[in-house]
Amino acid sequence: MQIYKVGGAVRDRLLGKPVTDIDWVVVGATTEEMLAKGFRPVGADFPVFLHPKSGEEYALARTERKSGRGYGGFTFHASTEVTLEEDLIRRDLTINAMAEDDQQNLTDPYHGQRDLEARLLRHVSPAFAEDPLRVLRVARFAARYAGLGFTVAPETLELMRQLSESGELEALTAERSWKEISRALMEDQPQVFIEVLRECGALKVLMPEVDALFGVPQPEAHHPEIDTGVHTLSVLEQAAQHKQSLTVRWACLLHDLGKGLTPEEEWPRHIAHEHKGLKLIKAVNERFKAPKDCQELALLVGEYHTHGHRALELKPSTLLELLQSFDIYRRPQRFEEFIAACEMDARGRKGLEQRSYPQADYLRGAANAARTVAVQPLLEKGFKGPELGEAIKRERLKVLKTYKEKA
Ligand code: CTP
8 A cells, every 4th residue: 555645734844834734645455454454444434544643544545426415415436446646636726636655755646836836726626516615615725825825716716606606505514614614714814715705606605694795885984995895804804913713703704794784875874783783693603503602702792892982982881781791790701802803893994903992991991890899798788689789780880980980
């Protein structure tokens, strides 16, 4: 049997990037030979094994053919006859379809190295269309390597467009899609992921609520970039530049969905978009089964981001309601993430990227002030049950009034 390093490990070594995961392909071996060498089979579906010591993935060279919709509809063929070239041709991108032996001799039948130099994400063959998840993968690689100057080859974009129009994307499971989306959002330029999806028509299928924001104007006084879609991309860009968490980035992407629902005659104003957007945020959250912390923060940021911006003008009672909604006493981290998302929203505007955001410290200060109210003295005064709750609120309100006067 011959063993080759394949995929991302070869690509990233040639790019001079750190290699974390190594995938291997084994040519000329049978399942029985692999088991005899102590490899552990990964699952019943594919001829993939884990190395007994390193735990790295070793796959028998295989060909694949699509036999139905979605990812389940696959038949594959692995035998000692399948060549390295046959295995590589079923892969997604030329830059992912190179193999290397233990002497670092490169096998590159589809010119991955040439495309690395040309900074092109190009599909290997029409077999690309056999897995619709690749539309998201290409957009994710575009987001990751945009800084190096990579773009999607026009013919690949065309194929992605056809796949998006064919209805195949609807067959993707929430889990597979979320894995790509969440990884893409954590790349250096997550806005490129959304841009590429939009360009090939996949955004309209996957997140029509985000797609609908493009072409929707906002008041120029607050939004020099005017377009709500452009604004959303800038907010995401800011979130990446400030190294925000996945939860914050997800909330940034969804915070203004309500603006896509404003009737044209009301443009460029978007009265109550925060509240109107909640059902859309909920729908996107559920479509991809986003983790609970992402879902929660996206809804809270959607509902309260304008409160964040107006923090210094809020009445103490409104400020208290805001703090209560976030349960800042038990969930301090979540409130910090809200503040971060608001700040990214404020900076994700043309020419305002460097502005200061005094609201952040003001909100933190208010939360700290509210937290100083101690429960014990109120218990000692005999308050209990709902009355205790009211008494705590009254005390917190007092503290917030003083806080606002002094600020
Ligand atoms: N692959 C593919 N189509 C997919 C998934 C994977 O063709 N839908 C192939 C590609 O050749 C890819 C390899 O399998 O390089 C390994 O896949 P994976 O580990 O998911 O990606 P990497 O390319 O290693 O990239 P990453 O750095 O994102 O892990």
